[in-house]
Every structure is written in structure tokens, then in C-alpha cells.
Amino acid sequence: MTRWGILATGNIAARFAEDLRLVPGAELVAVGSRTPESAERFAARHEIPRWYGSWTELAADDGVDVIYVATPHAAHYEATRVCLDAGRAVLVEKPFTLDLPTTTELVETARARGVFLMEAMWMRTNPLILRVLELVADGAIGEPTGVRADFGLAGPFPPEHRLRARALGGGALLDLGVYPVSLAHLLFGVPQHVRAWAKLSPEDVDENTGIVLGYDSGVVATLSCGLVGPSGVTASIIGSCGRIDLPEPFFRPGSAVLHRVGAEPETLPAELVGGGYQDEAAEVQRCLAAGLTESPLVPHSATLEVMALLDDIREQIGVHYS
Template identity: 45%
Template sequence: MARIEDPRTAPPLRWGILGAGNIAGEFADAVNAHTRAQLVAVGSRNRDRSERFATAHGIPTTHHGYLDLVEDPQVDAVYVATPHSEHREHALLAIAAGKHVLVEKSFTRNAGEAEHVFAAAKTAGVFAMEAMWTRFLPHVAALHQLIDAGEIGEIVNLSADHGQWFAFNPKSRLFDPALAGGALLDLGVYPVSFAHDFLGVPDAVHATGALTETGVDGQVSIVLSYGARTQATLSTTLWAKTPTMASISGTEGFVTVAGNFHTPTSFRVQRTDGRVWTFDNPSPRGLQFEAAEVARRVAAGDTESPRLTWANTVEVMRTLDEVRAQIGLVYPGE
């Protein structure tokens, strides 16, 4: 099966972290434990939060605010980990300062904002990538290898779900329209991106959903159609913890990807000829793989990753835009 390069073999890179929330903490832990990169600075609008974050993750420099962070000469690349509504502004801030950027998913609120960020990165000649870490995980590389080898034949159906239960809190970013909250951009982006990764851009998008009391999406079901008979059936919700599994079924067999499918995990292959085999997860955590990809591409002088190109991210954003249009979800300021 495919082997992913050890993230510790990637060139060192000096990271600045923009935003000091939970996902930033997970990224910091993975980088510290599994790469040769350095976390040199963190910036937050809340001074106490940035100082606590720096202490927890061994980061030597804290900044009160984001401009000082992106202008810090120690920083080579900025990891943007603020709410979706702020991604474009903060990515553009870093790019204007000449920094490479890794921007949390969903990359922006919509495809137009994503195109704006990538256009700025192209002009500045800096690397930019969406932090869709699933694309860089060992089990996903192994899945591509077996599918490319014809192990399950022609793909007919792909299914994936991502649901988590959250107590309703109108002040939480997940339920706040102004922060581009809702299930789709936070959780649903994973199954949508997974479908794009294996099947490409759909020919048609069909979606239905239900909104929360604050007007963001609480639950969405999606069918993506490809050609005459291939479909992806996807779902996401804020109202229940779902199995968060995935399956890919073809004319010669099927693959079941264990939950949580978007994290380092295992899968089981069952062919129609009766042969069964499994792939076992070899890696702890997972965010180190995307960090290593950034470091390798920056060292090579690249501005985008061939594994997750700028076009790939924009294509996913267009599908998310179409889903939102069909369920009637518009964010303030769009």
C-alpha cells in the first residue's frame, strides 16, 4: 500500500498561528510532536488567550492582534485558525505581509472569496492552501492507490457523513450567522471534499436542509451526481453524533472507512470475488501531514500543492455555495 513520507523528514518551517482556539491547539500539538517545524509566534485579539496558548504550546512570542503577527520577521508561514467569516481578511493580511498561508477549512465563506485569496497569493508569489488535512492522511493515499488499481472496479456510489451534537448556544460561532456558522462549512465540508477527492466536480447538486433558530444550517443532506449512474450521498448535522463513516462502492467490491473517516483511521475492502482485507491506521494525530506538505512545497518554491490545488478548493467551495443556495442560507456581509 501507499506510504506517506514521515512528516519529520519535511524541511523546517517557522510558523505563526493566527487565532488561538481549539483547532489551533490541535495543530500546534501535532507540529510540535511530529515535525521539525518551529512554532515561533501566536497572535490573538485577546492578550490573555494568546499568552495562555503560547505557554501551553511552548511558543516564545505572543502578539496582541493579527497585524503584528503577520509582520513578525521570525514567521515564514501563517496558519489561519479564526472563524470562517474572517478567513479571507486574515489570509489577505498575511499574504500582504509576504507570508505563506495555510487557512482552516472551509477556506472561506464562498467561492468568490476563495478566488480573491488565491489571486492575491499568485500576485505575491506566496504559497497558499486550505487546511483540509484529510487529503494528506495515509489511509486516503492507500484508498486512492487501491481504487486506481481497479480493486473495486468502477465507482458507483460514495457515501459519507459528519455529524456532531452541540448544545444550542446562539453566542457560539457554530450557531452565529455573522461568523458563517452552521453544520455545512464546519462539518459538511469534510464529506463534500471527500467526494470531490475521489469523484471530482459533480454534474449536478441536490440538497435539502433544516435551519436552526439563529438561521444557520442545523442539518443538510446532499446528493452529488456524476455521469449516468454514479452518485455521492452525503450528510451533516449539528444535532446528533453520527457514525462519521464513509464507504466507496464499485462494480468489483466496496470499501468501508471506519469513523471518523476524515481523521487517521482504518478501512476494510470486500471484493465481489470474496477476498477481504484491511488497512490499519499507522499514524497518531494527523494535522502534521498538512503542515509537512506546506513545508515541502515552500522549500520547493511552489505556490500550491498538487494534492490540493487552488482549483480543487474553489471547486469544493462552489459545491458548498450551491448547497447553501438550495437550502436558503445566506451569511451577513456576502
């Protein structure tokens, strides 16, 4: 059995706790929060035997093999550092941190201590997304020429909402844009050219953002994210003789449609079970059982490269966090 702890007690933590029931060999044994009252309520709701009123107490529990960090992303660095300092394996919700320097520090700490560390970018462990990658690599749509992806929410969000709070890493890019950017990186790696523009909110976080990534191969990624209107949350991967469409939500699609020139569209179904967190949890357990300190599906290099892209984009659009 792999003994899990969850750090934080919000909605994402609750969804992860439910999905963990679907993972063979997983046992949720502890939860930690900043307050004992919150931890106790969460433990009772999810039938967790141990609860702690601080992150440090959770990290010190020798009966925990790996901790899932489910805080808002402005707290990812501090929470993950507490866990790594205690020698605990960690799965960190995306985006990894607010910037590349803090992400780099955590990765270097994990490597130096030989502790497993992985970003919870579930798209990289999704079976259908992995199948789509195989199709593109095998030439199913010919020579790749581009990818288009969007993620927009309707709002409006009040000024006190975390998505508008600069102190909490607010804005569309880190919360939503990380998905389109990660899809482009997953398909084509690091671009040679990055251009971005955004309309900023009164709080100086981005609320409508457009991104173009250019590759010397000729591939173009056209990406967008926003808090000002509900987009389709879809993606298309284009090639010289076809394309693959990913319906809403493209980062966890219920199907994909393969279009080839001169042929009928082919639907690739997916079996949707749970909320989507179980695949990343299963990957963590596979890696721990194999004695790995990073996942080949979600390697440290990918996390660092995507965070470097997000830093570049933020600089161009003028969003700065303290």
C-alpha cells in the same frame, strides 16, 4: 528549519501546536491574537518565544516563514488577507472562507504575489486516504458507482453557540458537511448535478442537511451533515465488484476495509500519530522547500471547486451569510 506562526489561540490552534512538535524541521516561533493577554497565555502554554496582540504584528514578523490561520471560519478571509499582504505563506483552516468570491480573491492575491497558500483540508494529505484513492484508481473495487458519507453531531447547541450563529458562518454545512463534500470531490471531481435540502434553525442556518451529487459517469454521492444527532461519521466507496469502508472518523480513519466480491475482507491499517494536523504541516514544508506556491495534494483548483459546490448547496437550502 521552517519557522511557523499561529494566528488565533483556540482549541484548534492548540491542537495544531501540539502536532507541530511531531513534524521534522518544524519550529513554532510566534503566535498572534486579537488581544495580547490571549497571545501571552498561549505562548506560555506552548513554549513559544514570541507573541503578539494583533494579527498585523504577527504577519510583520520576518522571523516567521508560514502562518497557520486557526480562527473561526468567518474570520478566515480577513486573517489570511493580512498575512498575504505581508508576504507570508499561509495554511488556512477549512473551510477556506464563507463563499467562493472571497476564496477566489485570496487565491488570486496569493498567485499575483507568488506567495504559498493552502487550505488545511487534512483528508487530502492523510496517508491512508491517499492509499484508498490509489486502490480506487487501480480498479480494486471495479468501476466506481458511488460514495456515501455522513457527519453529524448530537448537540443540542445553545443559540449563542458559533454553530448556530449566522454572523459566524454557522450551520452544519461549512463546519461538518465540507468533509463529505470534499471526499466526493477528491474521488470524482466536480459533479454535473447538485441537489440539496435542509431543515433550518431559528437563526436560519442549516441543522440537518442532505446532499446528492450526480455525475454523468453514473456515480452518485449521497452525503449528509447535521447538528441534531450523532451519526456514524463513516463513509463507503462503492464499485461494481466491491467497496471500501472508512470507519469513524472517515476523514482521518484508523483503518479502511476493502471488500471484494468473492473474497475475504481486507483491513488496511493506519498509524495514528498525534491529532492529524502533522501531515498537512509536513506537506506545507515540503512545498516551501521545493519553491512551490501551491500544493499538488491540496491545489487551489480543488479549494475553489469545493467552495463553489458549498455555495450552490447553500443557495438551494436557503442559508445566506452577510
